[in-house]
Amino acid sequence: MLVTVEDIRKRFESNPFFLHIGFEIIQFEEGKVTIKLNIEEYLLNVNGTLHGGVHATMLDTILGMVTRSVTKAKVVTTNLTVHYLASISGGEIFAEAKVLQEGHKLAFTEGEIKDTKGNTIAKGIGTFKLIRDERK
Template sequence: MKEDLSRLLNECMEHATEEDLHSLRQLLTGMRKKQEDGGPLLGGVFAMEWENEEDTLTLTIPITPLTHNSLGIVHGGITATMVDTIMGTLANRALPSGYGAVTTNLNVHYLAPGTGGELTAKGQIIHHGTKTMVVEGKVLRSDGKVIAHSTGSFFIFKK
């Protein structure tokens, strides 16, 4: 397995553009981060940075070739992943020990293209029931423009 991966890596690097090398570095850095801190691979690969203030949780990622679609802007799936991640994290943080929440519905309204240096996701809990939660999220560009607005429903379960 390691020999196959080593050969593939060498072949990719042999024909790589600068953009390819940047993406490869980001992927490998994400893998290393996962190995070091045990967090999810997704967070490492997209270089997710978290900021937790008193009542606010934010998630920021750099816009890189790895986040682009074929039009050279952030892929909608990356934007959806950001709002699902911020909203799910908020939902789970609001629960007592021994409980978890999973997404049951996600609505994303794309409002503007994802361009610039980075994207930031923010969210807030709209409804916290005993079996479900509704959370609202938004993603902003570096210039402050909201590029997506989202709502999500989360099912609460005992672990």
């Protein structure tokens, strides 16, 4: 069965974890995915800023989404590196990513999180194992 970009989008939009965190898909096309997060109080750390785990989760999510949009394969994160560049305590943040290189078994992807003014909050790079259906 051929997997479409719309199939992949629907999988994310109905995923309980995706919904629990509060992510919203703004754009979902092959190679071009944008998600948004409204920063809520329950996402803040003891310093009153967005918890680093939320940055990592958002980056892991956007990297996986864009990788799936390009490869049409299920993916598993094998490595994620996050660079925390600025703190934020409220408002909205947006994440985008792009696939740097795609092989048959691995893909390398980079992304970033920005605030509404365009300031970069965090950057990340990930390596993804591609789980392809070899029966095609």
